[in-house]
Amino acid sequence: MRIAIAGAGDLAKYLVEELLAASHEVVVLSRSLKPWFERPDISFRPTDYSVPSLAAALEDCDGLVSALLDYTLGSVTSHLALLEACQKSPKCKRFMPSEYGGNVDLYPESPEFYYANHEPVREALRAQKDVMWTLFNMGWLADYFVSPGSRYIKDIGDFHPVDFEAGVITIPGTGEELISFTAARDTAAAIARLIDQDDWEATTFVCGETTTWNRVAKLLADHGRDMEVRYVSLESLRDTIKQGQLGDDDVTAAQYAEFSLTGGAILPRKN
16 A cells, blocks of 8 residues: 655654555655655655645545644644645545544643644544544554664654653652553554554554553663652642643643543553
8 A cells, every 4th residue: 555644854764764655655754855755665655634735645545643742733734634634635535633642532632732732633533434543542652762873753752751861850749640551553553553543443452561650760770770769749730720821831730640641641452
């Protein structure tokens, strides 16, 4: 199958490698060509993310996976255009939007900043029957537990509890709350296997391991990363959210941390 990836960021690199490993042809859509994607085994197609541009780029594709990372409402505009382009396409009738969160079935508003720029896309997908789709979720990325030089995924600063540069882990809550983690490569490999299946559920969950932040801190210490451990309470996080403005980095970081405490970061498992 010929699979298009929307976005040329870090996750897209894993998707390229795993889709190629699964014998798919790969097309990358982006506004501009990034150096890593200048390679002979994939096709790059520039797009301005308008529907006509996307429809032309997807004309001979069989499926589309979005790897767009956008915390703003611009994500809604881009993803609705991606969906419409699939609807107009003669072949591209499989679409995975950029979800990559937690248990969106039970906690669709967690983390809080996700809801405004994800729910309109979810609603649009549910309202149509032209394109097969699934909301793919894998919890927290486990990649942040290894050194930056050993992964494609870039650090996200205060948005993640582990700060190798400062030598600090800032753990929300008691650190005993359960959290689901999955590596980006495992995420991409699962997508590469799922993309050519003929039956998708509305939500797909893939989980590497469910553990706690305290166990993560111990694991890092056992591997020579003995970091200072600090704790921040749910009440303190909610005060930060209440006193700040939506979109502020400290509010987004607090909402990410709150996500670890309220159940949304625990992925369901089938027995």
